[in-house]
Amino acid sequence: MASDVKITELALYADRVASAAKGAARALAVATGEHKDRWLRLAAKRLRERATDVLTANARDVAAAPEHGLTAAEIDRLRLDGPRIEAMAAALEQIAMLPDPVGEVIEGHVRPNGLEIHRVRVPLGVVFFIYESRPNVTTDAAAICVKSGNAVILRGGKESLHSNLALHALLRDTLVEAELPPDAVQIVETTDRAAVGHFLRLHEKISVTIPRGGKSLIERVMAEATMPVIKHYDGNCHVYVDRAADLAMAQSILINAKCQRPGVCNAAESLLVHRDVAEAFLTSVGPDLRQRGVELRCCEQSRKLLPGSRPATDDDFRTEFLDLILSVKIVDDLEQAIAHVEEYGSHHTDVIVTNDLTAARRFVAGVDSAAVMVNASTRFNDGGEFGLGAEIGISTDKFHARGPCGLRELTSYKYVVYGNGQVRS
Amino acid sequence: MASDVKITELALYADRVASAAKGAARALAVATGEHKDRWLRLAAKRLRERATDVLTANARDVAAAPEHGLTAAEIDRLRLDGPRIEAMAAALEQIAMLPDPVGEVIEGHVRPNGLEIHRVRVPLGVVFFIYESRPNVTTDAAAICVKSGNAVILRGGKESLHSNLALHALLRDTLVEAELPPDAVQIVETTDRAAVGHFLRLHEKISVTIPRGGKSLIERVMAEATMPVIKHYDGNCHVYVDRAADLAMAQSILINAKCQRPGVCNAAESLLVHRDVAEAFLTSVGPDLRQRGVELRCCEQSRKLLPGSRPATDDDFRTEFLDLILSVKIVDDLEQAIAHVEEYGSHHTDVIVTNDLTAARRFVAGVDSAAVMVNASTRFNDGGEFGLGAEIGISTDKFHARGPCGLRELTSYKYVVYGNGQVRS
Numbered sequence: 001m002a003s004d005v006k007i008t009e010l011a012l013y014a015d016r017v018a019s020a021a022k023g024a025a026r027a028l029a030v031a032t033g034e035h036k037d038r039w040l041r042l043a044a045k046r047l048r049e050r051a052t053d054v055l056t057a058n059a060r061d062v063a064a065a066p067e068h069g070l071t072a073a074e075i076d077r078l079r080l081d082g083p084r085i086e087a088m089a090a091a092l093e094q095i096a097m098l099p100d101p102v103g104e105v106i107e108g109h110v111r112p113n114g115l116e117i118h119r120v121r122v123p124l125g126v127v128f129f130i131y132e133s134r135p136n137v138t139t140d141a142a143a144i145c146v147k148s149g150n151a152v153i154l155r156g157g158k159e160s161l162h163s164n165l166a167l168h169a170l171l172r173d174t175l176v177e178a179e180l181p182p183d184a185v186q187i188v189e190t191t192d193r194a195a196v197g198h199f200l201r202l203h204e205k206i207s208v209t210i211p212r213g214g215k216s217l218i219e220r221v222m223a224e225a226t227m228p229v230i231k232h233y234d235g236n237c238h239v240y241v242d243r244a245a246d247l248a249m250a251q252s253i254l255i256n257a258k259c260q261r262p263g264v265c266n267a268a269e270s271l272l273v274h275r276d277v278a279e280a281f282l283t284s285v286g287p288d289l290r291q292r293g294v295e296l297r298c299c300e301q302s303r304k305l306l307p308g309s310r311p312a313t314d315d316d317f318r319t320e321f322l323d324l325i326l327s328v329k330i331v332d333d334l335e336q337a338i339a340h341v342e343e344y345g346s347h348h349t350d351v352i353v354t355n356d357l358t359a360a361r362r363f364v365a366g367v368d369s370a371a372v373m374v375n376a377s378t379r380f381n382d383g384g385e386f387g388l389g390a391e392i393g394i395s396t397d398k399f400h401a402r403g404p405c406g407l408r409e410l411t412s413y414k415y416v417v418y419g420n421g422q423v424r425s
Numbered sequence: 426m427a428s429d430v431k432i433t434e435l436a437l438y439a440d441r442v443a444s445a446a447k448g449a450a451r452a453l454a455v456a457t458g459e460h461k462d463r464w465l466r467l468a469a470k471r472l473r474e475r476a477t478d479v480l481t482a483n484a485r486d487v488a489a490a491p492e493h494g495l496t497a498a499e500i501d502r503l504r505l506d507g508p509r510i511e512a513m514a515a516a517l518e519q520i521a522m523l524p525d526p527v528g529e530v531i532e533g534h535v536r537p538n539g540l541e542i543h544r545v546r547v548p549l550g551v552v553f554f555i556y557e558s559r560p561n562v563t564t565d566a567a568a569i570c571v572k573s574g575n576a577v578i579l580r581g582g583k584e585s586l587h588s589n590l591a592l593h594a595l596l597r598d599t600l601v602e603a604e605l606p607p608d609a610v611q612i613v614e615t616t617d618r619a620a621v622g623h624f625l626r627l628h629e630k631i632s633v634t635i636p637r638g639g640k641s642l643i644e645r646v647m648a649e650a651t652m653p654v655i656k657h658y659d660g661n662c663h664v665y666v667d668r669a670a671d672l673a674m675a676q677s678i679l680i681n682a683k684c685q686r687p688g689v690c691n692a693a694e695s696l697l698v699h700r701d702v703a704e705a706f707l708t709s710v711g712p713d714l715r716q717r718g719v720e721l722r723c724c725e726q727s728r729k730l731l732p733g734s735r736p737a738t739d740d741d742f743r744t745e746f747l748d749l750i751l752s753v754k755i756v757d758d759l760e761q762a763i764a765h766v767e768e769y770g771s772h773h774t775d776v777i778v779t780n781d782l783t784a785a786r787r788f789v790a791g792v793d794s795a796a797v798m799v800n801a802s803t804r805f806n807d808g809g810e811f812g813l814g815a816e817i818g819i820s821t822d823k824f825h826a827r828g829p830c831g832l833r834e835l836t837s838y839k840y841v842v843y844g845n846g847q848v849r850s
Contacts, residue, residue, distance in 0.1 A: 026767075030790050109812060115801055117811050122793065124823055207823060228653070228824040249846040256848035342451075364841050365455050368547065376540055376844030385849070386542050386840065387534060398549055398632060398837035399653040400825040412823035415811065416789050419801030421674040423681035424810070 010190070014198035017153055017186050018205035021126040024181035025151040029123050031180060033100030036147055039178035040096035044089040046174050047139070047167075051085045057166035058135065061159060068159045070133075077134045078160055088136045091390065095143040098389040101407045102149040116418040121411045123149030125207035128199050129392065130155045130221065132213045135163040142171050142185045144392050148410040151184045153199065153206070157213075158191040165189070196220075203227040210405075212393050230401055230409075232393040234320040235265030235348035237378040240337045240363065241281055242354035243274040249375060250353040251285045257351065257378040259292050263322050265394060266349050266381040270317060270327040272337045273302070278330045282306055289326065299329040317344045334359050338366040345369065348396055349381040370396060370403040435615070439623035442578055442611050443630035446551040449606035450576040454548050456605060458525030461572055464603035465521035469514040471599050472564070472592075476510045482591035483560065486584060493584045495558075502559045503585055513561045516815065520568040523814040526832045527574040541843040546836045548574030550632035553624050554817065555580045555646065557638040560588040567596050567610045569817050573835040576609045578624065578631070582638075583616040590614070621645075628652040635830075637818050655826055655834075657818040659745040660690030660773035662803040665762045665788065666706055667779035668699040674800060675778040676710045682776065682803040684717050688747050690819060691774050691806045695742060695752040697762045698727070703755045707731055714751065724754040742769045759784050763791040770794065773821055774806040795821060795828040 028036075047054070058080040065075045101121050108118040127150045129141050138156060145152035156164040168187040175182045188195055200209060203226040210230045211221040218231055239257055241250040257268035273281055282305040289296065296309035297316045303309050306328065316327045317340075331337045341350050351373045352363040360374045371381040383391025383404035391404040401409035453461075472479070483505040490500045526546050533543040552575045554566050563581060570577035581589040593612040600607045613620055625634060628651040635655045636646040646654055664682055666675040682693035698706050707730040714721065721734035722741045728734050731753065741752045742765075756762045766775050776798045777788040785799045796806040808816025808829035816829045826834035 026793075029793070111810070111812055115805060115810075122823075246846070252846060252848055260849055360843075368451075368454070369839065371840040371842060373842040374844065375846055376842055377848045379849040380540060380842065380844075380847065381840070385536070385540075387536055397653075398547075402837055403840050412827055414794065415796040415806070415828050417796060417798040417801055417805060418785075419799065419805075421671070421677060422801045422805065423677055424685055424802050424804040 010192065010195050011198045013190070014195060014202060015205075017188070018126065018199065018202045020183035021151040021153055021186060022205045024183035025123065025125045025149075027181045028146065028151060028184050029102070029125075029149050031149070033102070035178070035180065036100065036149075037096040039174060039180050040092045040143055040147065042178050043139070043143070043171055043174040044092040044096075046170055046177075047085060047089045047092070050170055051082065054085060054135075054163065054166045054170070055080055057162040060162040065159060070159055074133060074159075078163075080135055080163065084136065088139045091136070091140055092143050095140075095147050095390050098147065098407060100147070101411050106413055113422055114420065115422055118416045118418075119413050120416050121408070122414050124410055124412050125150060126205060127152045127410065128155070128206045128209040128227075129153065130196065130209065130211045130213065130217065132157040132217075133159050135160050135167060137212070138164050138167045138187075139171070140390060141392055144390050144407060145410060146180070146184050148407045150207070150410055151181075151186075153186050153188065155188040155196060155199070161191055197224055200224040201226055208410075210393055228400065230393060230395050230405060231397050232265070233348075233396040234346045235267070235394075235396070236270065236318065236320045236344065236346040237266060237268045237349040237351070238270045238272055238341050238345055239268045239351045239353065239378065240272040240331075240341070241274060241277060242334065242337075242352055242356060242359050242363075243276045244356035244359060245274075245277060245281075245353040246355060247277060247281050247284065250281060251288065253351065253353055253375070253377050254285060255288060255292070258289070258294060258326055259324070260377075260379055262324050264379075265320070266378050267322070268326070268351075268378050269319065269321050270329070270344070272329050272331050272340060274334070274337070275301075275330050275332055278302065279305055282328070293324050295325045297325065297327045301330045302328045320346065334362060338363060341367050341369075346396065348394075349373065349378040351376065351378050370394070435617065435620050436623045438615070439620060439627060440630075442613070443551065443624065443627045445608035446576040446578055446611060447630045449608035450548065450550045450574075452606045453571065453576060453609050454527070454550075454574050456574065458527070460603070460605065461525065461574075462521040464599060464605050465517045465568055465572065467603050468564070468568070468596055468599040469517040469521075471595055471602075472510060472514045472517070475595055476507065479510060479560075479588065479591045479595070480505055482587040485587040490584060495584055499558060499584075503588075505560055505588065509561065513564045516561070516565055517568050520565075520572050520815050523572065523832060525572070526836050531838055538847050539845065540847055543841045543843075544838050545841050546833070547839050549835055549837050550575060551630060552577045552835065553580070553631045553634040553652075554578065555621065555634065555636045555638065555642065557582040557642075558584050560585050560592060562637070563589050563592045564596070565815060566817055569815050569832060570835065571605070571609050573832045575632070575835055576606075576611075578611050578613065580613040580621060580624070586616055622649055625649040626651055633835075635818055653825065655818060655820050655830060656822050657690070658773075658821040659771045660692070660819075660821075661695065661743065661745045661769065661771040662691060662693050662774040662776075663695045663697055663766050663770055664693045664776045664778065664803065665697040665756075665766070666699060666702060667759065667762075667777055667781060667784050667788075668701045669781035669784060670699075670702060670706075670778040671780060672702060672706050672709065675706060676713065678776065678778055678800070678802050679710060680713060680717070683714070683719060683751055684749070685802075685804055687749050689804075690745070691803050692747070693751070693776075693803050694744065694746050695754070695769070697754050697756050697765060699759070699762070700726075700755050700757055703727065704730055707753070718749050720750045722750065722752045726755045727753045745771065759787060763788060766792050766794075771821065773819070774798065774803040776801065776803050795819070
């Protein structure tokens with residue numbers, strides 16, 4: 001009986017939070033850009049002033065981190081200090097400087113009967129954002145959502161609960177101070193995992209759920225959500241070194257794509273090499289990769305050129321390692337490379353290195369990924385690097401938003417029509 | 426046991442159809458506009474030449490229609506004849522004349538490091554389209570999907586099965602003749618309702634499901650679909666007559682919106698009138714509506730001005746009548762009108778009639794509907810009337826596509842990036 005009561009309470013709690021968010025979203029949708037930006041700059045100011053409160057709360061999370069089983073690297077990501085607080089405040093100010101997406105006239109024209117048709121950008125409504133550990137994501141996500149006219153319900157990881165509660169208190173206070181609805185930014189105050197399920201049922205109040213975290217989180221959200229989900233799924237990214245590649249460029253791109261930050265979704269996981277350049281390229285890049293600690297899992301042919309490598313299984317070619325591991329395959333031609341990327345890849349980011357215009361154009365047309373790149377590192381698939389400003393995630397879906405999701409990707413549109421009495425005959 | 430076998434067979438059947446569609450979609454995605462348009466014109470030509478085959482098949486459907494319980498109006502919509510075949514052929518030729526959405530560079534810019542970033546329009550992939558009775562929808566939907574680079578799986582109503590099979594045979598033959606993949610257009614050959622459920626599970630092969638039909642169909646699809654759904658849900662559309670309205674214009678708009686075609690989603694279902702003009706407007710429009718056979722369901726105040734009307738329930742204000750019925754309410758001011766539309770409406774199409782600029786701008790900002798119109802009939806919310814060309818439905822969602830869904834709304838985009846060896850630091 002006790003558990004029933006608890007479930008009912010969580011359901012009521014979720015509904016109350018979502019209803020408040022929906023009310024706040026209605027007011028936010030018509031707030032001016034100036035008003036929203038004033039809040040962002042105020043929040044930055046108060047964050048600097050109240051840094052001590054946030055650091056104190058964060059210290060509690062860091063102290064409890066070993067209990068939660070966090071690794072040293074995870075604890076480092078969780079930890080805040082003066083420079084990190086300053087970076088968070090600066091990010092809020094940067095978002096204030098981006099153009100307001102709301103109200104943008106995406107296009108407009110006049111019909112022969114004189115009706116003026118405009119397609120105008122509007123907010124989506126309420127965003128339910130589920131994420132893990134790093135507290136800076138809390139302020140970033142709140143800023144991106146509010147700037148794009150959406151209310152947000154934040155659900156951070158339990159490891160960072162105290163940090164997030166302190167940041168949320170600050171954001172809420174500044175919303176009140178800036179005369180914006182305080183429920184524009186809410187935080188799920190319980191760490192009970194069942195709470196998430198209750199929010200995922202509220203499709204009449206929550207417009208979109210954005211899960212950012214491991215595969216199991218995303219799969220749970222996909223299975224349970226009754227509203228649209230913007231997924232940030234796996235990135236099994238390829239670098240294909242074409243017959244006509246500049247091999248020095250290819251080496252520099254591959255090393256950057258694999259080694260610069262191996263634990264992120266836009267790092268390369270698989271190398272494809274045209275057979276005509278396989279020997280020259282692999283004997284040059286192999287020692288470089290080995291020296292950087294990269295484990296190579298190779299097809300039969302490439303193994304012969306890469307001493308110390310191990311054979312790749314079919315599964316290896318499907319795997320996002322998120323580590324210093326690279327699968328390697330020699331292909332007969334461009335078409336085989338494209339077919340491999342389409343069969344084994346995850347449609348995230350795939351690169352061809354070539355100086356052959358026809359090959360570049362064919363790869364770009366044939367590979368159906370969020371970003372297809374010619375002669376550049378996979379690591380550039382990122383909102384900041386693409387010039388979109390801040391992002392809340394990278395969508396691996398094709399529906400609604402694809403690739404980096406910034407302010408614009410958190411909007412919809414409405415048709416606004418002006419006439420002078422037109423009726424339809 | 427027999428039913429288990431059958432379910433397995435349906436599952437295999439759905440999977441085979443969806444796999445073939447996915448293969449066809451890959452080829453279609455890189456087909457040129459010229460190639461697709463050649464097919465559309467060829468299909469129009471063959472449709473005219475083979476009209477007799479289609480009419481013979483259609484006669485079987487019409488003969489069986491009373492068994493399926495179709496009304497006279499429904500049988501009329503089902504029936505084909507020479508002029509209707511010609512209109513279907515002409516529609517194919519019109520779609521051939523629309524610009525190809527695929528490959529459109531939506532935007533592009535150069536980053537400070539020299540990377541060229543383009544956002545390029547690409548097809549979604551495979552569309553599963555579920556619709557009812559009218560056979561012209563079969564050719565329209567096939568044309569819109571293929572022109573936008575998508576393969577389509579058509580699931581028409583059982584009432585029009587023979588017509589649809591004849592049309593599909595013709596479309597398939599012309600795809601072969603035009604050297605496009607024949608599986609670009611497939612039809613579900615069984616009328617077993619369980620088949621739909623199997624297709625709705627195939628999110629790895631089907632990109633989007635578009636149900637067009639009654640509420641129960643759409644609710645079933647929403648509950649069962651594992652892929653995104655573009656919903657064409659109800660249209661509880663409002664006409665609000667403001668204090669500053671030109672009352673003759675308001676009357677003409679209301680009569681058009683309510684009476685020109687009452688059975689469609691963009692017909693008006695509810696009239697709101699500012700109290701300052703309620704008496705003048707209602708005593709003038711009331712007799713006009715009554716004469717056209719419109720039943721009025723009124724709030725307490727408006728009932729006094731509309732003799733012969735009946736009281737409206739709260740439910741009446743929430744109902745899409747799709748018939749010659751209108752709910753009527755007098756409001757105290759513009760804000761009450763907006764609040765009513767937001768509370769009772771379905772976010773489809775809502776109109777303000779006013780000559781007050783501030784009121785018009787406030788209504789447009791405050792009403793969150795797919796189309797918000799000033800001084801024009803609700804009936805204009807339509808792909809053709811908006812100048813989008815053909816449409817496959819009107820989306821009542823805010824995610825991905827909103828309002829009329831034409832060629833562009835059946836696409837996604839990819840980022841195409843050109844560099845000369847850039848790596849990330």
